[in-house]
Amino acid sequence: MPADKRGKDAIVLTDASIARGGRTIWSRGTFAIPTGSVTAIVGTNGAGKTTLMKAELGLLSLSGGSVRVLDRPAGAATRLIGYVPQSYTSEVDADLSVGQYVLLGVNGTRFGPRRTSPTERDHARRAMAFTGIGDRSEARLSELSGGLRQRAAIAQALAGRPRLLMLDEPLANLDLASQREIVHVLARLNRELGMTIQVVAHDLNMLLPILDGAVYLLDGHPHYAGIHEVMDSGLLTHLYGTQVEVVTTPQGEMFIQPSADAPDQGRHDLHSSSEIVNEHRHGRRTGAQA
Ligand SMILES: Nc1ncnc2c1ncn2[C@@H]1O[C@H](COP(=O)(O)OP(=O)(O)OP(=O)(O)O)[C@@H](O)[C@H]1O
Numbered sequence: 224m225p226a227d228k229r230g231k232d233a234i235v236l237t238d239a240s241i242a243r244g245g246r247t248i249w250s251r252g253t254f255a256i257p258t259g260s261v262t263a264i265v266g267t268n269g270a271g272k273t274t275l276m277k278a279e280l281g282l283l284s285l286s287g288g289s290v291r292v293l294d295r296p297a298g299a300a301t302r303l304i305g306y307v308p309q310s311y312t313s314e315v316d317a318d319l320s321v322g323q324y325v326l327l328g329v330n331g332t333r334f335g336p337r338r339t340s341p342t343e344r345d346h347a348r349r350a351m352a353f354t355g356i357g358d359r360s361e362a363r364l365s366e367l368s369g370g371l372r373q374r375a376a377i378a379q380a381l382a383g384r385p386r387l388l389m390l391d392e393p394l395a396n397l398d399l400a401s402q403r404e405i406v407h408v409l410a411r412l413n414r415e416l417g418m419t420i421q422v423v424a425h426d427l428n429m430l431l432p433i434l435d436g437a438v439y440l441l442d443g444h445p446h447y448a449g450i451h452e453v454m455d456s457g458l459l460t461h462l463y464g465t466q467v468e469v470v471t472t473p474q475g476e477m478f479i480q481p482s483a484d485a486p487d488q489g490r491h492d493l494h495s496s497s498e499i500v501n502e503h504r505h506g507r508r509t510g511a512q513a
Pocket residue numbers: 243244248266267268269270271272273274275
């Protein structure tokens with residue numbers, strides 16, 4: 224990431240492990256995510272991406288180690304975090320107006336609505352303007368497209384004036400244009416407001432232009448690396464469990480694509496996942512690329 228974006232670490236995990244239903248989901252997570260960065264959380268279904276976000280939010284307790292967020296223990300920084308859960312808007316009352324829905328971000332949902340101050344209403348208005356839904360305040364949530372609903376969910380998270388924004392699969396089920404628009408909103412939040420952003424994502428391609436790094440859940444452990452390290456065919460093939468390639472265009476843009484050839488197990492099984500991770504830790508490229 225550029226030197227001017229570097230700051231104190233926003234999220235620090237130290238030997239962190241977590242269990243759900245008596246089963247360890249992941250363990251021995253040790254990494255630090257810089258303030259002002261945009262980070263993807265990637266891994267296969269059930270690898271524990273949402274679990275990681277919930278641990279950072281203090282909604283789930285660790286079974287070992289520690290997690291600090293914005294220089295506080297997890298759970299103590301909740302007011303400084305905007306969280307957009309997966310498919311959030313589909314679970315709320317679709318008869319709410321967009322304005323009412325976004326205001327929930329400042330007056331809270333836990334103890335029911337309360338009166339809002341002019342300052343809070345101003346924060347909500349600014350959040351709607353920033354996400355491009357300023358003119359939809361009176362519309363019902365049910366009248367909005369999926370893309371606009373996702374923007375409303377982001378506006379609600381922003382209305383509480385967070386320093387850290389966490390989004391769980393914000394691009395899921397959106398058409399290409401809507402995905403681009405959401406990525407554009409995230410890019411502006413990071414660039415113009417210096418917001419630290421974490422995004423759970425299955426498909427990295429759309430987010431690549433704005434990513435500084437990624438947490439990847441591999442082999443039962445979460446790891447963090449800069450995005451150029453993560454963009455490695457061998458690592459991503461292990462991560463996704465299917466052969467993929469990193470392609471670089473003549474303009475220098477990178478993207479991930481499934482291999483055109485039939486999967487060649489012999490090729491990508493040359494190294495175990497832990498060997499791949501170890502090689503990354505030591506800054507070498509993996510033999511699976513050779
Ligand atoms: N309430 C729960 N009680 C027990 N186990 C749970 C609970 N919620 C999730 N799990 C388990 O924890 C593991 C991690 O779930 P999590 O939702 O964090 O994965 P994920 O990587 O976000 O998956 P996906 O990509 O499918 O959204 C899964 O195996 C899941 O079955």
